[in-house]
Amino acid sequence: MFTTTGSTGLYKAPFSKSLLIIPSALAFLLAVPFSQYKSLFMYNLHTIKQEFQIWRLICGRFICLDLTDAFCSSLLIYNFRIFERRYGSRKFASFLLCSWVFSALFDTLLVEALHYACDVKVNVLPSGLLAPVFALFVPFYCSIPRVQVTQVLGQFAITNKSLVYLVGLQLLTSSSLMWIIALSGLTSGMLYHKNIFKTQHVIFIPNWVARCGSYTLEPLFSTAEPTLESAVGMGATLDIQRQQRMDRLDQQVLLSQLPQMRRNTQQQGGLLNWNRFFPSLRQRRNGNHQADPRPAQNTPANPPQVSEEQVARLMEMGFSRVDALEALRASNNDINIATNFLLQR
Numbered sequence: 001m002f003t004t005t006g007s008t009g010l011y012k013a014p015f016s017k018s019l020l021i022i023p024s025a026l027a028f029l030l031a032v033p034f035s036q037y038k039s040l041f042m043y044n045l046h047t048i049k050q051e052f053q054i055w056r057l058i059c060g061r062f063i064c065l066d067l068t069d070a071f072c073s074s075l076l077i078y079n080f081r082i083f084e085r086r087y088g089s090r091k092f093a094s095f096l097l098c099s100w101v102f103s104a105l106f107d108t109l110l111v112e113a114l115h116y117a118c119d120v121k122v123n124v125l126p127s128g129l130l131a132p133v134f135a136l137f138v139p140f141y142c143s144i145p146r147v148q149v150t151q152v153l154g155q156f157a158i159t160n161k162s163l164v165y166l167v168g169l170q171l172l173t174s175s176s177l178m179w180i181i182a183l184s185g186l187t188s189g190m191l192y193h194k195n196i197f198k199t200q201h202v203i204f205i206p207n208w209v210a211r212c213g214s215y216t217l218e219p220l221f222s223t224a225e226p227t228l229e230s231a232v233g234m235g236a237t238l239d240i241q242r243q244q245r246m247d248r249l250d251q252q253v254l255l256s257q258l259p260q261m262r263r264n265t266q267q268q269g270g271l272l273n274w275n276r277f278f279p280s281l282r283q284r285r286n287g288n289h290q291a292d293p294r295p296a297q298n299t300p301a302n303p304p305q306v307s308e309e310q311v312a313r314l315m316e317m318g319f320s321r322v323d324a325l326e327a328l329r330a331s332n333n334d335i336n337i338a339t340n341f342l343l344q345r
Helices: 012-033 035-041 046-053 052-060 069-081 082-087 089-118 131-135 135-141 161-171 178-193 194-200 205-220 229-232 235-267 279-283 308-316 321-330 337-345
Strands: 147-153 156-159
Touching: 012 035, 012 089, 012 205, 035 052, 046 052, 046 089, 052 337, 069 131, 069 161, 082 089, 089 131, 089 178, 089 194, 089 205, 131 135, 131 161, 131 178, 135 178, 178 194, 229 279, 308 321, 308 337, 321 337
Parallel strands: none
Antiparallel strands: 147 156
């Protein structure tokens, strides 16, 4: 979908943080102290078309007038910040800009089609940065792997993506006309994701705008990336903490792979081969105790080799080298599972 960039803002995601803070603050101001000015920021298609008020189009599609919509969209932007870390702030902003422009066009087309087909006239739509948020569900569905966390009633799987979909469903059902915004956003997101009609080359953020935004947003909304030395640390306490993190990763890998292994075992018959199922759990040894000189069967003498290419891919997403190595070792070099574990931390 995007071309990866080597920006230093990958880990900091300053653009996502600005979208979290600025629209939410404006929504709060219009909801509490300045509620008398709400009518000026309504997403009124009739007024926009009749009086050609471009400022109303911009404000109505940027500021949420409903605090529930503002809260849900902020939660989704927080979860979707991984795309800014993965592809860079410029590509992420270009995706949002393109989806914002195309969804504005689709909003008008859907409202006109609804009027002529069903004789239903719609003038006011839900306001806020909602269509680009729905557009982000397209790359979220296509590029973020699904890992099962648990099951409810033995049938319904709960995955690492379930909460995001639930928040999106809450946002979709918050208004009777929200489906128009959602459909426009998903359509525009699909256009950009598949690069239909060369949309990625038609609407984008220029380099000079990206540089100006980097100079202004990064000092305000950035956080320092953890260094390699601080991540590794020295001393018994830090070593124990690191070991505990590895153990938690092991448990998550075990839970995510256990249902599939059980199904395979039931089909083939027999017992689970735990060494084959999760070798990395057997490979770590306590440094304070001597290892058994007798070689254990089916247990490799050395830990699995981690691919430098996979480490580089995780580091391009904004994760430190230490975290990437730990996640890949714990997930037995499974890049998808390692990515999800790092996102959940």
